[in-house]
Amino acid sequence: ARRVEERTAELRRAQEGLLRGARLSVLGQLTAPVAHELRNPLSAIRNSVYALKELVAAKGIALDRPLGRIERSIARCDRIVGDLLDYARSRQLQCVPTVLDQWLGEVLDDQKLPEGIGLTHSFAAAGVVVSMDPERLRRVMVNLVENAVQAMVEAESPRRELEVSTRRLAEEIEIAVSDSGPGIAADVLPKIFEPL
Secondary structure: OHHHHHHHHHHHHHHHHHHHHHHHHHHHHHHHHHHHHHHHHHHHHHHHHHHHHHHHHHHOOOOHHHHHHHHHHHHHHHHHHHHHHHHHHOOOOOOEEEEHHHHHHHHHHOOOOOOOOEEEEEEEOOOOEEEEOHHHHHHHHHHHHHHHHHHHHHOOOOOOEEEEEEEEEOOEEEEEEEEOOOOOOOOOHHHOOOOO
16 A cells, blocks of 8 residues: 555655646746737837936926836846746856856845845855856846845845855855745745746
């Protein structure tokens, strides 16, 4: 009976893997046309916001904050479309030797965080050069920071702290991102490595 249960569990896992593979294959096939269809309206929205900015500036109306929010949202949607296309293309990594702590500091300095969110660095890999794809790892870091900020804001965390650290581990380098948010929900945790 135990062997039957083990075999049944193995078959279930294999079936789930096949279904996940089929879903990802369909996603890959749909990505390019959907991305193209999304980029057209995004361009129209971007152009309209530009025209609005010109108009309100000429009339002396202060709409910088809401228009800035729209521009950031457009940029975020554009990044998501780009990520979809990258996923569908499965392009090769473009690895180059990079001084990790210095690079990571520059990436984090570029992040615009909402008021009330503190960001601290704790780098312990000074001078370490790693072979990596800087653009793809930049996307990973930006996504992690944005997700952490979003989780803290949505959960209305009383303490809003984000920490990014590095450290050497024998032949490896670790980058850790931690925040004071609520954490990942138990039902979502098994899916964190699935695209989108």
